[in-house]
Amino acid sequence: MLSNAHSTIALSMDVFRIIRTAINKRFGILFSDSDRYLLESRLSARLTDLELSSFEEYIAYFKTTSNDAELDTAIELLTNNETYFFREDYQLSAFNDELLPRLQMQKRKERQLTIWSAGCSSGEEAYSIAIFIAESGLFSGWDVRIFGSDISSRMLERARQSRFGKSAFRTTSEYLKMKYFKRQGAQWELDSQVREKCSFAKINLLDTDRTAMLGRFDAIFCRNVLMYFDKKARINTVHLFHRHLNPNGYLLLGHTESLFNQDTPFTQVNLREALVYQKQESALA
Ligand SMILES: C[S@@+](CC[C@H](N)C(=O)[O-])C[C@H]1O[C@@H](n2cnc3c(N)ncnc32)[C@H](O)[C@@H]1O
Structure with missing residues:
Protein backbone atom coordinates (compact mmCIF):
# COMPACT_ATOMS: atom_id res chain seq x y z
CA MET A 1 0.00 0.00 0.00
CA THR A 79 20.30 21.10 1.09
CA ASN A 80 20.29 23.97 3.52
CA ASN A 81 19.40 27.05 1.46
CA GLU A 82 19.43 29.52 4.35
CA THR A 83 20.51 32.99 3.25
CA TYR A 84 19.64 36.68 3.73
CA PHE A 85 20.83 40.11 2.67
CA PHE A 86 24.12 41.37 4.12
CA ARG A 87 24.83 38.08 5.92
CA GLU A 88 28.18 38.16 7.76
CA ASP A 89 28.10 41.90 7.36
CA TYR A 90 31.53 42.43 8.97
CA GLN A 91 33.03 40.65 5.95
CA LEU A 92 30.91 42.55 3.44
CA SER A 93 31.97 45.80 5.15
CA ALA A 94 35.61 44.74 4.82
CA PHE A 95 34.95 43.97 1.14
CA ASN A 96 33.39 47.40 0.76
CA ASP A 97 35.96 49.42 2.73
CA GLU A 98 39.19 47.63 1.79
CA LEU A 99 38.79 45.35 -1.23
CA LEU A 100 36.63 47.47 -3.53
CA PRO A 101 39.14 50.38 -3.50
CA ARG A 102 41.97 47.90 -4.23
CA LEU A 103 39.97 46.33 -7.07
CA GLN A 104 39.23 49.75 -8.48
CA MET A 105 42.98 50.41 -8.66
CA GLN A 106 43.77 46.94 -10.04
CA LYS A 107 41.11 47.11 -12.76
CA ARG A 108 41.20 50.83 -13.63
CA LYS A 109 42.48 50.20 -17.17
CA GLU A 110 39.86 47.59 -18.15
CA ARG A 111 37.06 49.27 -16.15
CA GLN A 112 35.49 45.87 -15.80
CA LEU A 113 34.62 44.10 -12.54
CA THR A 114 33.35 40.52 -12.34
CA ILE A 115 32.29 38.79 -9.14
CA TRP A 116 31.05 35.22 -8.60
CA SER A 117 28.70 34.23 -5.78
CA ALA A 118 29.15 30.44 -5.79
CA GLY A 119 26.36 28.64 -3.93
CA CYS A 120 24.18 31.76 -4.03
CA SER A 121 20.89 30.08 -3.02
CA SER A 122 18.05 32.58 -3.69
CA GLY A 123 20.39 35.41 -4.68
CA GLU A 124 20.61 37.63 -1.58
CA GLU A 125 24.42 37.34 -1.47
CA ALA A 126 24.87 38.31 -5.14
CA TYR A 127 22.45 41.22 -4.77
CA SER A 128 24.10 42.39 -1.51
CA ILE A 129 27.42 42.56 -3.39
CA ALA A 130 25.77 44.51 -6.23
CA ILE A 131 24.27 46.96 -3.72
CA PHE A 132 27.64 47.50 -2.02
CA ILE A 133 29.27 48.14 -5.38
CA ALA A 134 26.55 50.66 -6.28
CA GLU A 135 26.84 52.33 -2.85
CA SER A 136 30.64 52.61 -3.11
CA GLY A 137 30.32 54.93 -6.11
CA LEU A 138 33.74 53.66 -7.27
CA PHE A 139 32.61 51.91 -10.43
CA SER A 140 30.27 54.35 -12.21
CA GLY A 141 30.45 53.78 -15.95
CA TRP A 142 32.28 50.44 -15.49
CA ASP A 143 31.14 47.10 -16.84
CA VAL A 144 30.12 45.45 -13.54
CA ARG A 145 28.83 41.87 -13.55
CA ILE A 146 27.85 39.68 -10.66
CA PHE A 147 27.26 36.04 -11.40
CA GLY A 148 25.38 33.74 -9.01
CA SER A 149 25.31 29.96 -9.25
CA ASP A 150 23.73 27.13 -7.29
CA ILE A 151 22.57 23.53 -7.72
CA SER A 152 18.99 24.36 -6.80
CA SER A 153 16.73 25.33 -9.73
CA ARG A 154 14.05 26.33 -7.22
CA MET A 155 16.37 28.80 -5.45
CA LEU A 156 17.73 30.19 -8.73
CA GLU A 157 14.18 30.83 -9.91
CA ARG A 158 13.58 32.88 -6.74
CA ALA A 159 16.84 34.74 -7.32
CA ARG A 160 15.76 35.67 -10.85
CA GLN A 161 12.38 36.91 -9.60
CA SER A 162 14.26 39.25 -7.23
CA ARG A 163 11.30 39.69 -4.88
CA PHE A 164 11.93 38.99 -1.22
CA GLY A 165 9.95 38.50 1.99
CA LYS A 166 10.58 39.85 5.47
CA SER A 167 13.13 37.25 6.62
CA ALA A 168 15.55 38.17 3.81
CA PHE A 169 15.95 41.61 5.44
CA ARG A 170 16.72 40.52 9.00
CA THR A 171 20.04 42.41 9.04
CA THR A 172 19.34 45.06 6.39
CA SER A 173 19.37 48.71 7.39
CA GLU A 174 16.18 50.68 6.74
CA TYR A 175 18.28 53.07 4.64
CA LEU A 176 19.38 50.37 2.15
CA LYS A 177 15.99 48.67 2.12
CA MET A 178 14.19 51.90 1.25
CA LYS A 179 16.83 52.93 -1.29
CA TYR A 180 17.06 49.67 -3.25
CA PHE A 181 13.67 47.94 -2.81
CA LYS A 182 10.08 48.77 -3.63
CA ARG A 183 7.22 47.29 -1.66
CA GLN A 184 4.95 44.91 -3.61
CA GLY A 185 2.32 43.64 -1.17
CA ALA A 186 4.06 41.37 1.38
CA GLN A 187 7.26 41.37 -0.64
CA TRP A 188 9.98 43.81 -1.64
CA GLU A 189 11.19 44.09 -5.22
CA LEU A 190 14.82 44.88 -5.99
CA ASP A 191 15.71 47.98 -7.99
CA SER A 192 16.03 47.05 -11.67
CA GLN A 193 19.42 48.77 -12.15
CA VAL A 194 20.96 46.56 -9.46
CA ARG A 195 19.18 43.47 -10.73
CA GLU A 196 20.48 44.01 -14.27
CA LYS A 197 24.08 43.68 -13.08
CA CYS A 198 23.36 40.14 -11.83
CA SER A 199 22.81 36.89 -13.70
CA PHE A 200 22.27 33.35 -12.43
CA ALA A 201 22.96 29.82 -13.66
CA LYS A 202 22.67 26.29 -12.37
CA ILE A 203 26.17 24.97 -11.72
CA ASN A 204 27.31 22.11 -9.55
CA LEU A 205 30.76 23.10 -8.24
CA LEU A 206 31.92 19.50 -8.72
CA ASP A 207 30.86 19.35 -12.37
CA THR A 208 34.16 20.00 -14.11
CA ASP A 209 32.61 20.08 -17.62
CA ARG A 210 30.28 22.86 -16.54
CA THR A 211 32.78 24.87 -14.49
CA ALA A 212 35.38 24.67 -17.30
CA MET A 213 33.10 26.98 -19.29
CA LEU A 214 33.31 29.78 -16.71
CA GLY A 215 35.62 32.74 -17.24
CA ARG A 216 37.75 34.55 -14.68
CA PHE A 217 36.56 36.70 -11.81
CA ASP A 218 38.04 39.48 -9.70
CA ALA A 219 36.49 38.14 -6.51
CA ILE A 220 34.69 34.93 -5.61
CA PHE A 221 32.33 34.61 -2.65
CA CYS A 222 31.64 31.06 -1.52
CA ARG A 223 30.14 31.31 1.94
CA ASN A 224 28.39 28.61 3.95
CA VAL A 225 28.80 26.05 1.16
CA LEU A 226 32.16 24.30 1.70
CA MET A 227 31.20 23.53 5.31
CA TYR A 228 28.86 20.84 3.93
CA PHE A 229 31.55 19.27 1.69
CA ASP A 230 34.01 16.49 2.48
CA LYS A 231 37.72 17.33 2.56
CA LYS A 232 38.49 16.23 -1.01
CA ALA A 233 35.59 18.22 -2.47
CA ARG A 234 36.63 21.27 -0.42
CA ILE A 235 40.21 21.11 -1.69
CA ASN A 236 39.13 20.57 -5.31
CA THR A 237 36.71 23.48 -5.09
CA VAL A 238 39.32 25.82 -3.61
CA HIS A 239 41.64 24.92 -6.54
CA LEU A 240 38.73 25.51 -8.94
CA PHE A 241 38.32 29.02 -7.51
CA HIS A 242 42.05 29.64 -7.87
CA ARG A 243 41.86 28.76 -11.58
CA HIS A 244 38.90 31.07 -12.07
CA LEU A 245 40.33 34.14 -10.34
CA ASN A 246 42.26 36.87 -12.12
CA PRO A 247 45.77 37.42 -10.73
CA ASN A 248 45.44 39.34 -7.44
CA GLY A 249 41.77 38.34 -7.23
CA TYR A 250 40.17 37.53 -3.88
CA LEU A 251 38.35 34.55 -2.40
CA LEU A 252 35.90 35.17 0.45
CA LEU A 253 34.69 32.18 2.47
CA GLY A 254 32.24 31.91 5.35
CA HIS A 255 33.56 32.49 8.87
CA THR A 256 33.62 28.74 9.70
CA GLU A 257 35.41 27.85 6.47
CA SER A 258 38.98 29.02 6.94
CA LEU A 259 41.72 27.42 4.82
CA PHE A 260 43.96 27.24 7.88
CA ASN A 261 45.98 24.01 7.83
CA GLN A 262 44.75 23.11 4.36
CA ASP A 263 46.54 22.52 1.12
CA THR A 264 45.84 25.83 -0.61
CA PRO A 265 47.42 27.85 -3.41
CA PHE A 266 46.12 31.10 -1.85
CA THR A 267 47.82 33.74 0.25
CA GLN A 268 45.99 34.80 3.37
CA VAL A 269 45.21 38.52 3.67
CA ASN A 270 44.24 39.93 7.06
CA LEU A 271 41.95 42.88 6.55
CA ARG A 272 40.98 45.02 9.55
CA GLU A 273 37.73 43.13 10.16
CA ALA A 274 38.00 39.95 8.11
CA LEU A 275 40.23 37.29 6.68
CA VAL A 276 40.27 36.81 2.90
CA TYR A 277 42.43 34.88 0.42
CA GLN A 278 44.30 36.23 -2.58
CA LYS A 279 45.65 34.69 -5.75
CA GLN A 280 49.19 35.97 -6.20
CA GLU A 281 49.95 37.97 -9.33
CA SER A 282 52.64 35.58 -10.48
CA ALA A 283 50.45 32.50 -9.87
CA LEU A 284 50.27 30.20 -12.86
CA ALA A 285 46.92 28.75 -14.09
C1 LIG B 1 23.48 27.73 3.16
S1 LIG B 1 23.36 28.21 1.47
C2 LIG B 1 24.48 29.57 1.46
C3 LIG B 1 23.96 30.74 0.62
C4 LIG B 1 24.86 31.97 0.63
N1 LIG B 1 26.15 31.68 0.06
C5 LIG B 1 24.99 32.55 2.02
O1 LIG B 1 26.05 32.39 2.65
O2 LIG B 1 24.04 33.16 2.50
C6 LIG B 1 24.31 26.91 0.67
C7 LIG B 1 23.99 26.77 -0.82
O3 LIG B 1 25.00 25.97 -1.42
C8 LIG B 1 24.38 25.22 -2.45
N2 LIG B 1 25.24 24.07 -2.80
C9 LIG B 1 25.47 22.96 -2.06
N3 LIG B 1 26.25 22.10 -2.74
C10 LIG B 1 26.56 22.69 -3.92
C11 LIG B 1 27.34 22.30 -5.05
N4 LIG B 1 27.95 21.10 -5.12
N5 LIG B 1 27.42 23.16 -6.09
C12 LIG B 1 26.80 24.36 -6.03
N6 LIG B 1 26.04 24.79 -5.01
C13 LIG B 1 25.92 23.95 -3.95
C14 LIG B 1 23.04 24.83 -1.86
O4 LIG B 1 22.08 24.49 -2.86
C15 LIG B 1 22.66 26.08 -1.06
O5 LIG B 1 21.79 26.92 -1.79
Whole structure:
Protein backbone atom coordinates (compact mmCIF):
# COMPACT_ATOMS: atom_id res chain seq x y z
CA MET A 1 0.00 0.00 0.00
CA LEU A 2 1.28 3.49 -0.80
CA SER A 3 1.91 5.99 1.98
CA ASN A 4 -0.04 9.21 2.20
CA ALA A 5 1.69 12.59 1.75
CA HIS A 6 2.48 12.99 5.47
CA SER A 7 3.85 9.57 6.35
CA THR A 8 7.51 8.77 6.65
CA ILE A 9 8.93 5.69 4.96
CA ALA A 10 11.62 3.82 6.91
CA LEU A 11 15.17 4.24 5.59
CA SER A 12 17.60 1.51 6.69
CA MET A 13 21.23 2.36 7.45
CA ASP A 14 22.40 0.26 4.47
CA VAL A 15 20.21 2.09 1.96
CA PHE A 16 20.96 5.43 3.62
CA ARG A 17 24.68 4.75 2.99
CA ILE A 18 24.05 4.02 -0.71
CA ILE A 19 22.15 7.29 -1.15
CA ARG A 20 24.67 9.24 0.94
CA THR A 21 27.58 7.95 -1.17
CA ALA A 22 25.83 8.84 -4.43
CA ILE A 23 25.11 12.38 -3.16
CA ASN A 24 28.66 12.81 -1.92
CA LYS A 25 30.12 11.70 -5.25
CA ARG A 26 27.96 14.04 -7.28
CA PHE A 27 27.80 17.17 -5.06
CA GLY A 28 30.61 16.83 -2.51
CA ILE A 29 28.07 17.15 0.31
CA LEU A 30 28.72 14.82 3.22
CA PHE A 31 25.90 13.52 5.40
CA SER A 32 26.83 11.96 8.75
CA ASP A 33 25.13 8.90 10.23
CA SER A 34 22.94 11.20 12.34
CA ASP A 35 21.49 12.73 9.15
CA ARG A 36 19.70 9.47 8.31
CA TYR A 37 16.41 10.76 9.77
CA LEU A 38 16.70 13.99 7.83
CA LEU A 39 17.04 12.05 4.57
CA GLU A 40 14.28 9.70 5.63
CA SER A 41 11.77 12.44 6.35
CA ARG A 42 12.66 14.70 3.40
CA LEU A 43 12.93 11.95 0.78
CA SER A 44 9.75 10.18 1.89
CA ALA A 45 7.78 12.92 0.09
CA ARG A 46 9.75 12.18 -3.07
CA LEU A 47 8.97 8.47 -2.81
CA THR A 48 5.29 9.31 -2.37
CA ASP A 49 5.39 11.47 -5.54
CA LEU A 50 6.98 8.56 -7.41
CA GLU A 51 4.40 6.14 -5.94
CA LEU A 52 7.13 4.05 -4.38
CA SER A 53 6.56 2.38 -1.04
CA SER A 54 10.13 1.65 0.10
CA PHE A 55 13.64 3.05 -0.22
CA GLU A 56 14.74 -0.29 -1.73
CA GLU A 57 12.31 0.46 -4.58
CA TYR A 58 13.77 3.96 -4.78
CA ILE A 59 17.26 2.51 -5.30
CA ALA A 60 15.87 0.23 -8.03
CA TYR A 61 14.18 3.29 -9.58
CA PHE A 62 17.57 5.06 -9.61
CA LYS A 63 18.91 2.27 -11.76
CA THR A 64 16.07 2.53 -14.30
CA THR A 65 16.64 6.29 -14.74
CA SER A 66 19.75 8.36 -15.01
CA ASN A 67 21.10 8.42 -11.44
CA ASP A 68 22.22 11.99 -11.96
CA ALA A 69 18.80 13.27 -12.95
CA GLU A 70 17.19 11.76 -9.85
CA LEU A 71 19.98 13.04 -7.62
CA ASP A 72 19.47 16.55 -9.03
CA THR A 73 15.82 16.32 -7.99
CA ALA A 74 16.51 14.76 -4.59
CA ILE A 75 19.18 17.29 -3.63
CA GLU A 76 16.61 20.10 -3.84
CA LEU A 77 14.92 18.50 -0.83
CA LEU A 78 18.10 18.00 1.18
CA THR A 79 20.30 21.10 1.09
CA ASN A 80 20.29 23.97 3.52
CA ASN A 81 19.40 27.05 1.46
CA GLU A 82 19.43 29.52 4.35
CA THR A 83 20.51 32.99 3.25
CA TYR A 84 19.64 36.68 3.73
CA PHE A 85 20.83 40.11 2.67
CA PHE A 86 24.12 41.37 4.12
CA ARG A 87 24.83 38.08 5.92
CA GLU A 88 28.18 38.16 7.76
CA ASP A 89 28.10 41.90 7.36
CA TYR A 90 31.53 42.43 8.97
CA GLN A 91 33.03 40.65 5.95
CA LEU A 92 30.91 42.55 3.44
CA SER A 93 31.97 45.80 5.15
CA ALA A 94 35.61 44.74 4.82
CA PHE A 95 34.95 43.97 1.14
CA ASN A 96 33.39 47.40 0.76
CA ASP A 97 35.96 49.42 2.73
CA GLU A 98 39.19 47.63 1.79
CA LEU A 99 38.79 45.35 -1.23
CA LEU A 100 36.63 47.47 -3.53
CA PRO A 101 39.14 50.38 -3.50
CA ARG A 102 41.97 47.90 -4.23
CA LEU A 103 39.97 46.33 -7.07
CA GLN A 104 39.23 49.75 -8.48
CA MET A 105 42.98 50.41 -8.66
CA GLN A 106 43.77 46.94 -10.04
CA LYS A 107 41.11 47.11 -12.76
CA ARG A 108 41.20 50.83 -13.63
CA LYS A 109 42.48 50.20 -17.17
CA GLU A 110 39.86 47.59 -18.15
CA ARG A 111 37.06 49.27 -16.15
CA GLN A 112 35.49 45.87 -15.80
CA LEU A 113 34.62 44.10 -12.54
CA THR A 114 33.35 40.52 -12.34
CA ILE A 115 32.29 38.79 -9.14
CA TRP A 116 31.05 35.22 -8.60
CA SER A 117 28.70 34.23 -5.78
CA ALA A 118 29.15 30.44 -5.79
CA GLY A 119 26.36 28.64 -3.93
CA CYS A 120 24.18 31.76 -4.03
CA SER A 121 20.89 30.08 -3.02
CA SER A 122 18.05 32.58 -3.69
CA GLY A 123 20.39 35.41 -4.68
CA GLU A 124 20.61 37.63 -1.58
CA GLU A 125 24.42 37.34 -1.47
CA ALA A 126 24.87 38.31 -5.14
CA TYR A 127 22.45 41.22 -4.77
CA SER A 128 24.10 42.39 -1.51
CA ILE A 129 27.42 42.56 -3.39
CA ALA A 130 25.77 44.51 -6.23
CA ILE A 131 24.27 46.96 -3.72
CA PHE A 132 27.64 47.50 -2.02
CA ILE A 133 29.27 48.14 -5.38
CA ALA A 134 26.55 50.66 -6.28
CA GLU A 135 26.84 52.33 -2.85
CA SER A 136 30.64 52.61 -3.11
CA GLY A 137 30.32 54.93 -6.11
CA LEU A 138 33.74 53.66 -7.27
CA PHE A 139 32.61 51.91 -10.43
CA SER A 140 30.27 54.35 -12.21
CA GLY A 141 30.45 53.78 -15.95
CA TRP A 142 32.28 50.44 -15.49
CA ASP A 143 31.14 47.10 -16.84
CA VAL A 144 30.12 45.45 -13.54
CA ARG A 145 28.83 41.87 -13.55
CA ILE A 146 27.85 39.68 -10.66
CA PHE A 147 27.26 36.04 -11.40
CA GLY A 148 25.38 33.74 -9.01
CA SER A 149 25.31 29.96 -9.25
CA ASP A 150 23.73 27.13 -7.29
CA ILE A 151 22.57 23.53 -7.72
CA SER A 152 18.99 24.36 -6.80
CA SER A 153 16.73 25.33 -9.73
CA ARG A 154 14.05 26.33 -7.22
CA MET A 155 16.37 28.80 -5.45
CA LEU A 156 17.73 30.19 -8.73
CA GLU A 157 14.18 30.83 -9.91
CA ARG A 158 13.58 32.88 -6.74
CA ALA A 159 16.84 34.74 -7.32
CA ARG A 160 15.76 35.67 -10.85
CA GLN A 161 12.38 36.91 -9.60
CA SER A 162 14.26 39.25 -7.23
CA ARG A 163 11.30 39.69 -4.88
CA PHE A 164 11.93 38.99 -1.22
CA GLY A 165 9.95 38.50 1.99
CA LYS A 166 10.58 39.85 5.47
CA SER A 167 13.13 37.25 6.62
CA ALA A 168 15.55 38.17 3.81
CA PHE A 169 15.95 41.61 5.44
CA ARG A 170 16.72 40.52 9.00
CA THR A 171 20.04 42.41 9.04
CA THR A 172 19.34 45.06 6.39
CA SER A 173 19.37 48.71 7.39
CA GLU A 174 16.18 50.68 6.74
CA TYR A 175 18.28 53.07 4.64
CA LEU A 176 19.38 50.37 2.15
CA LYS A 177 15.99 48.67 2.12
CA MET A 178 14.19 51.90 1.25
CA LYS A 179 16.83 52.93 -1.29
CA TYR A 180 17.06 49.67 -3.25
CA PHE A 181 13.67 47.94 -2.81
CA LYS A 182 10.08 48.77 -3.63
CA ARG A 183 7.22 47.29 -1.66
CA GLN A 184 4.95 44.91 -3.61
CA GLY A 185 2.32 43.64 -1.17
CA ALA A 186 4.06 41.37 1.38
CA GLN A 187 7.26 41.37 -0.64
CA TRP A 188 9.98 43.81 -1.64
CA GLU A 189 11.19 44.09 -5.22
CA LEU A 190 14.82 44.88 -5.99
CA ASP A 191 15.71 47.98 -7.99
CA SER A 192 16.03 47.05 -11.67
CA GLN A 193 19.42 48.77 -12.15
CA VAL A 194 20.96 46.56 -9.46
CA ARG A 195 19.18 43.47 -10.73
CA GLU A 196 20.48 44.01 -14.27
CA LYS A 197 24.08 43.68 -13.08
CA CYS A 198 23.36 40.14 -11.83
CA SER A 199 22.81 36.89 -13.70
CA PHE A 200 22.27 33.35 -12.43
CA ALA A 201 22.96 29.82 -13.66
CA LYS A 202 22.67 26.29 -12.37
CA ILE A 203 26.17 24.97 -11.72
CA ASN A 204 27.31 22.11 -9.55
CA LEU A 205 30.76 23.10 -8.24
CA LEU A 206 31.92 19.50 -8.72
CA ASP A 207 30.86 19.35 -12.37
CA THR A 208 34.16 20.00 -14.11
CA ASP A 209 32.61 20.08 -17.62
CA ARG A 210 30.28 22.86 -16.54
CA THR A 211 32.78 24.87 -14.49
CA ALA A 212 35.38 24.67 -17.30
CA MET A 213 33.10 26.98 -19.29
CA LEU A 214 33.31 29.78 -16.71
CA GLY A 215 35.62 32.74 -17.24
CA ARG A 216 37.75 34.55 -14.68
CA PHE A 217 36.56 36.70 -11.81
CA ASP A 218 38.04 39.48 -9.70
CA ALA A 219 36.49 38.14 -6.51
CA ILE A 220 34.69 34.93 -5.61
CA PHE A 221 32.33 34.61 -2.65
CA CYS A 222 31.64 31.06 -1.52
CA ARG A 223 30.14 31.31 1.94
CA ASN A 224 28.39 28.61 3.95
CA VAL A 225 28.80 26.05 1.16
CA LEU A 226 32.16 24.30 1.70
CA MET A 227 31.20 23.53 5.31
CA TYR A 228 28.86 20.84 3.93
CA PHE A 229 31.55 19.27 1.69
CA ASP A 230 34.01 16.49 2.48
CA LYS A 231 37.72 17.33 2.56
CA LYS A 232 38.49 16.23 -1.01
CA ALA A 233 35.59 18.22 -2.47
CA ARG A 234 36.63 21.27 -0.42
CA ILE A 235 40.21 21.11 -1.69
CA ASN A 236 39.13 20.57 -5.31
CA THR A 237 36.71 23.48 -5.09
CA VAL A 238 39.32 25.82 -3.61
CA HIS A 239 41.64 24.92 -6.54
CA LEU A 240 38.73 25.51 -8.94
CA PHE A 241 38.32 29.02 -7.51
CA HIS A 242 42.05 29.64 -7.87
CA ARG A 243 41.86 28.76 -11.58
CA HIS A 244 38.90 31.07 -12.07
CA LEU A 245 40.33 34.14 -10.34
CA ASN A 246 42.26 36.87 -12.12
CA PRO A 247 45.77 37.42 -10.73
CA ASN A 248 45.44 39.34 -7.44
CA GLY A 249 41.77 38.34 -7.23
CA TYR A 250 40.17 37.53 -3.88
CA LEU A 251 38.35 34.55 -2.40
CA LEU A 252 35.90 35.17 0.45
CA LEU A 253 34.69 32.18 2.47
CA GLY A 254 32.24 31.91 5.35
CA HIS A 255 33.56 32.49 8.87
CA THR A 256 33.62 28.74 9.70
CA GLU A 257 35.41 27.85 6.47
CA SER A 258 38.98 29.02 6.94
CA LEU A 259 41.72 27.42 4.82
CA PHE A 260 43.96 27.24 7.88
CA ASN A 261 45.98 24.01 7.83
CA GLN A 262 44.75 23.11 4.36
CA ASP A 263 46.54 22.52 1.12
CA THR A 264 45.84 25.83 -0.61
CA PRO A 265 47.42 27.85 -3.41
CA PHE A 266 46.12 31.10 -1.85
CA THR A 267 47.82 33.74 0.25
CA GLN A 268 45.99 34.80 3.37
CA VAL A 269 45.21 38.52 3.67
CA ASN A 270 44.24 39.93 7.06
CA LEU A 271 41.95 42.88 6.55
CA ARG A 272 40.98 45.02 9.55
CA GLU A 273 37.73 43.13 10.16
CA ALA A 274 38.00 39.95 8.11
CA LEU A 275 40.23 37.29 6.68
CA VAL A 276 40.27 36.81 2.90
CA TYR A 277 42.43 34.88 0.42
CA GLN A 278 44.30 36.23 -2.58
CA LYS A 279 45.65 34.69 -5.75
CA GLN A 280 49.19 35.97 -6.20
CA GLU A 281 49.95 37.97 -9.33
CA SER A 282 52.64 35.58 -10.48
CA ALA A 283 50.45 32.50 -9.87
CA LEU A 284 50.27 30.20 -12.86
CA ALA A 285 46.92 28.75 -14.09
C1 LIG B 1 23.48 27.73 3.16
S1 LIG B 1 23.36 28.21 1.47
C2 LIG B 1 24.48 29.57 1.46
C3 LIG B 1 23.96 30.74 0.62
C4 LIG B 1 24.86 31.97 0.63
N1 LIG B 1 26.15 31.68 0.06
C5 LIG B 1 24.99 32.55 2.02
O1 LIG B 1 26.05 32.39 2.65
O2 LIG B 1 24.04 33.16 2.50
C6 LIG B 1 24.31 26.91 0.67
C7 LIG B 1 23.99 26.77 -0.82
O3 LIG B 1 25.00 25.97 -1.42
C8 LIG B 1 24.38 25.22 -2.45
N2 LIG B 1 25.24 24.07 -2.80
C9 LIG B 1 25.47 22.96 -2.06
N3 LIG B 1 26.25 22.10 -2.74
C10 LIG B 1 26.56 22.69 -3.92
C11 LIG B 1 27.34 22.30 -5.05
N4 LIG B 1 27.95 21.10 -5.12
N5 LIG B 1 27.42 23.16 -6.09
C12 LIG B 1 26.80 24.36 -6.03
N6 LIG B 1 26.04 24.79 -5.01
C13 LIG B 1 25.92 23.95 -3.95
C14 LIG B 1 23.04 24.83 -1.86
O4 LIG B 1 22.08 24.49 -2.86
C15 LIG B 1 22.66 26.08 -1.06
O5 LIG B 1 21.79 26.92 -1.79
